[in-house]
Amino acid sequence: MDFILGVGILQIVILPIRLWIKSSIRRIAETVGNLVFWVGGAVVANVFLLTGTLTGWFQFWAWLILLMGISLIARFIVHFINR
Numbered sequence: 001m002d003f004i005l006g007v008g009i010l011q012i013v014i015l016p017i018r019l020w021i022k023s024s025i026r027r028i029a030e031t032v033g034n035l036v037f038w039v040g041g042a043v044v045a046n047v048f049l050l051t052g053t054l055t056g057w058f059q060f061w062a063w064l065i066l067l068m069g070i071s072l073i074a075r076f077i078v079h080f081i082n083r
Contacts, residue, residue: 001045001046001049004038004041005042007038008039008041012039014031015028015031015035025078029075029076029078032075032078033072033074033075034071036074037067037071040071041067044064048060
């Protein structure tokens with residue numbers, strides 16, 4: 001969980017830097033998608049993996065797959081707003 005949280009915090013730091021240096025919209029959208037995935041993964045790990053049950057492990061993986069889709073939707077929204 002610490003690794004997932006660390007990468008999420010790194011994405012939080014990278015996003016304002018990308019906005020400040022006026023990076024391309026593709027890279028900004030990628031960073032937003034990564035931010036959604038990693039921060040969401042940290043929340044999911046905190047909720048399901050700290051319970052210590054076997055079903056929590058399978059729920060964790062199911063939520064990670066769901067977060068991949070939400071991450072793609074977040075990238076699309078950034079591209080859509082730019083237009």
